[in-house]
Amino acid sequence: MQGIESLLYGIGIAGVAVNAAAGVLDAGRKPFDLFGMVVVALAASLGGGTLRDVLLDRTVFWIADQSNLIAAIVAGLATFLVVRVVRLPPRLFLLPDALGLALFTVSGTQAAIAMGAPWLVASLMGVITGVFGGIVRDVLCNEVPLVFTAELYATASWAGALLLLALLEAGVSPGWAALAGATLVLVIRLGAIRFKWRLPVFIARS
Amino acid sequence: MQGIESLLYGIGIAGVAVNAAAGVLDAGRKPFDLFGMVVVALAASLGGGTLRDVLLDRTVFWIADQSNLIAAIVAGLATFLVVRVVRLPPRLFLLPDALGLALFTVSGTQAAIAMGAPWLVASLMGVITGVFGGIVRDVLCNEVPLVFTAELYATASWAGALLLLALLEAGVSPGWAALAGATLVLVIRLGAIRFKWRLPVFIARS
Amino acid sequence: MQGIESLLYGIGIAGVAVNAAAGVLDAGRKPFDLFGMVVVALAASLGGGTLRDVLLDRTVFWIADQSNLIAAIVAGLATFLVVRVVRLPPRLFLLPDALGLALFTVSGTQAAIAMGAPWLVASLMGVITGVFGGIVRDVLCNEVPLVFTAELYATASWAGALLLLALLEAGVSPGWAALAGATLVLVIRLGAIRFKWRLPVFIARS
Numbered sequence: 001m002q003g004i005e006s007l008l009y010g011i012g013i014a015g016v017a018v019n020a021a022a023g024v025l026d027a028g029r030k031p032f033d034l035f036g037m038v039v040v041a042l043a044a045s046l047g048g049g050t051l052r053d054v055l056l057d058r059t060v061f062w063i064a065d066q067s068n069l070i071a072a073i074v075a076g077l078a079t080f081l082v083v084r085v086v087r088l089p090p091r092l093f094l095l096p097d098a099l100g101l102a103l104f105t106v107s108g109t110q111a112a113i114a115m116g117a118p119w120l121v122a123s124l125m126g127v128i129t130g131v132f133g134g135i136v137r138d139v140l141c142n143e144v145p146l147v148f149t150a151e152l153y154a155t156a157s158w159a160g161a162l163l164l165l166a167l168l169e170a171g172v173s174p175g176w177a178a179l180a181g182a183t184l185v186l187v188i189r190l191g192a193i194r195f196k197w198r199l200p201v202f203i204a205r206s
Numbered sequence: 207m208q209g210i211e212s213l214l215y216g217i218g219i220a221g222v223a224v225n226a227a228a229g230v231l232d233a234g235r236k237p238f239d240l241f242g243m244v245v246v247a248l249a250a251s252l253g254g255g256t257l258r259d260v261l262l263d264r265t266v267f268w269i270a271d272q273s274n275l276i277a278a279i280v281a282g283l284a285t286f287l288v289v290r291v292v293r294l295p296p297r298l299f300l301l302p303d304a305l306g307l308a309l310f311t312v313s314g315t316q317a318a319i320a321m322g323a324p325w326l327v328a329s330l331m332g333v334i335t336g337v338f339g340g341i342v343r344d345v346l347c348n349e350v351p352l353v354f355t356a357e358l359y360a361t362a363s364w365a366g367a368l369l370l371l372a373l374l375e376a377g378v379s380p381g382w383a384a385l386a387g388a389t390l391v392l393v394i395r396l397g398a399i400r401f402k403w404r405l406p407v408f409i410a411r412s
Numbered sequence: 413m414q415g416i417e418s419l420l421y422g423i424g425i426a427g428v429a430v431n432a433a434a435g436v437l438d439a440g441r442k443p444f445d446l447f448g449m450v451v452v453a454l455a456a457s458l459g460g461g462t463l464r465d466v467l468l469d470r471t472v473f474w475i476a477d478q479s480n481l482i483a484a485i486v487a488g489l490a491t492f493l494v495v496r497v498v499r500l501p502p503r504l505f506l507l508p509d510a511l512g513l514a515l516f517t518v519s520g521t522q523a524a525i526a527m528g529a530p531w532l533v534a535s536l537m538g539v540i541t542g543v544f545g546g547i548v549r550d551v552l553c554n555e556v557p558l559v560f561t562a563e564l565y566a567t568a569s570w571a572g573a574l575l576l577l578a579l580l581e582a583g584v585s586p587g588w589a590a591l592a593g594a595t596l597v598l599v600i601r602l603g604a605i606r607f608k609w610r611l612p613v614f615i616a617r618s
Contacts, residue, residue, distance in 0.1 A: 120276065
């Protein structure tokens with residue numbers, strides 16, 4: 001299991017880096033300076049896990065281990081430099097972004113279970129960890145959060161978290177349950193992008 | 207007193223449900239999907255109490271008891287479905303919304319006193335519990351928070367919290383003090399709606 | 413050292429008051445009522461230290477000592493009243509604002525070190541304490557945060573925090589290290605205002 005632990009840790013750091021890069025690309029549409037860019041990168045990549053840890057009253061993960069912070073800053077700066085020279089196709093980020101969502105969802109749900117949270121709260125912690133960073137990013141950029149309008153973004157996260165919890169309840173081992181949950185997030189999210197799946201949009205009568 | 211405790215608990219859940227419904231109605235003016243709707247409903251109904259609990263370093267109330275979470279989700283989804291069919295008059299929500307404000311104010315102030323907070327902090331915790339959810343709701347919808355411009359919304363909350371604290375200081379029993387505080391919030395808020403009472407609006411010279 | 417402690421405490425309260433006044437001036441461009449004004453003043457002056465304390469899991473500073481809260485409310489109300497009569501030149505606030513940034517940066521960094529945070533986290537806590545209040549203020553006013561676009565605002569804060577940490581590492585006494593860090597913040601910030609120093613602005617190719 002030592003190998004799997006290291007692998008998960010590495011994927012977690014990679015998820016942080018990818019979300020930081022996505023934050024820089026989003027902020028690039030506003031006249032932010034280098035520092036504003038770094039703040040948006042940090043908020044996008046660390047915001048979800050931070051809110052989860054504050055709500056659960058755990059030590060905030062990037063205060064306990066600053067590798068996450070370094071990964072976010074380096075990835076943000078690198079993206080800032082690269083995008084000044086090369087034009088990256090937006091599609092490039094869709095797969096790692098979906099991977100990050102899957103991993104953040106699973107790790108957030110597991111952290112909540114470890115603190116003894118009831119199932120509905122635990123699934124919501126998974127969703128918060130997965131999507132809150134993107135909400136903060138968009139609020140800082142003064143836009144309506146993309147998460148609320150994009151193809152099944154948070155819905156994919158919630159479905160994966162619920163599957164993970166159902167499998168644990170059914171006695172499946174944590175490792176397999178996590179793998180199944182993460183896979184479901186990926187399948188729904190990538191399917192939604194490919195086939196334009198959407199939840200019903202709500203416009204109030206007025 | 208057992209009966210009063212149960213009654214307060216029931217009114218608290220009702221306040222959460224009403225605020226969730228109001229959140230959905232507000233979000234309806236934006237092209238959010240079903241999930242975005244649920245997030246806004248949760249933020250509007252649980253945001254104030256969450257910030258209070260995080261600031262006071264208490265266990266967040268909906269993590270300790272997920273009935274609140276279920277009430278918010280069910281009320282949000284029900285409103286989503288009903289509003290697609292029937293057109294609800296906005297006035298329908300004014301009375302329960304004012305009731306929710308009154309109850310949230312009193313419960314927030316009491317929670318802060320129980321943690322030993324000084325009086326000014328305690329009154330502010332009452333206001334935060336009452337109004338912060340609405341602020342988050344409007345920020346997520348990318349609007350200037352209504353609370354800052356509406357008729358004596360937060361002012362009613364603050365007045366009620368201060369009355370509660372003054373009565374407690376004067377030796378009145380907690381039950382009667384809470385009742386008086388909540389009544390004052392209701393009277394000011396409903397009077398402001400009916401008679402268009404307002405605080406002076408501030409426009410800087412420039 | 414008793415004298416220095418008192419001096420620092422006094423400057424801290426002054427920093428809170430100045431930031432509250434700046435918040436009222438900023439909110440004045442929106443049609444907020446008196447209460448909305450007070451909320452923006454509180455968020456602008458107490459927001460940074462609050463986020464720092466929540467992240468570090470310390471008791472929030474204005475809950476522990478409500479003098480800060482009183483200073484923010486009084487300064488906010490006074491500004492509200494004065495600006496209705498006299499037109500203040502915006503330049504009047506630049507020096508005390510820079511002083512407030514310098515002091516908040518140093519106190520935030522020191523608080524993080526005292527909690528045993530690693531150096532990168534500690535420097536970030538200094539920056540958060542210095543600039544987060546202004547970010548919340550602008551988000552509440554529905555604007556892109558000024559901090560992200562202004563002349564070397566947060567950069568000055570970060571540079572000062574890093575100098576403080578480097579001097580402590582080199583064995584300099586905490587008092588002198590704090591003085592040097594605060595001075596660096598002031599020099600960079602005032603130089604940036606005077607000579608229009610800027611970080612490169614980033615506009616993505618698209």
